[in-house]
Amino acid sequence: MMSLGNLITLALCVILTFAAAVDIWKLRIPNVFPIAIILLFPAWVYHAGWSTSLWQNWIVFTVAFLGGAVIFSRGWLGGGDVKLLAATALWFDFKGAASLFLFVAIGGVLLSIVFVVLRRVIPARLASADIPSLKPRGPIPYGVAIAGGAVLAIIGGQISPQAPWYREMRIAANTDHMVSAASIMISWARD
Known part of the structure; x- marks a missing residue:
């Protein structure tokens, strides 16, 4: 039987994976994903135990949301990406956030390279299909980098508080x- 901690982290990873898949398919991340991630956090805190350093998680969440809002206002990132990143950042303290943001940034670079190459390789009839992320010169589904970076940070044990x-x-x-x-x-x- 799976422990509560394993179940919660598995649910978090599944939510992130579905958010990434929807972002690839529609270039949108519905609000249900960030909301589910935020609502799952109190269950994790209950399981892992209260920590006096939880204030760091709220600072990381706030900075990720406000920084993301600035990036969104410049048109560099979608609103769903900002909300997904902020909701995910809630799970990390200062030390864990450094890993999260590093993994997300590396994932973003790799994702950009993959999509540039993929868009040149796929036939035109597939690019004109109803998958906006495959269209030439279209936006990159950055939710994939956010989800991938978050899953790597979670697997690496960077979430806080730790169980x-x-x-x-x-x-x-x-x-x-x-x-x-x-x-x-x-x-x-x-x-």
Whole structure:
């Protein structure tokens, strides 16, 4: 049986994946996706436990939304992308947000390259289909980069607050890594 924490993070990743798919198909991200992500966050906090650093999550959310609004006003990003990014940013503190934004930026660059190449390779009849993201010189579905970057950050354990089961797993992994490094150093010293 799946734990509550696993179920919540799986639901978050599924919501992000569906948002990305809809963005590719329609170049729109319906409000239901950011709202679902925001509504899922209190369940995560309940499961993971209250943290005194949750104020950082709200700062990251606010900065992502306001910064996104500025970018939207310049026409560089869609409104749905801004809302999806802000809703996703709520799940991260300062440290986690750095990973999130880095992954999203790298994903955006890769996505742009893929769509530029894809638009040159696909036949004209497919480009004229009802998929706006495939049209020549059309906008890039940046929700894909947001969702991909968020999923990578979630898998990397950057969400905050961290659930007790996840903290224990990371401590164990770090301990195993340190033991491995220590055993290697001891074996070198013996030689």
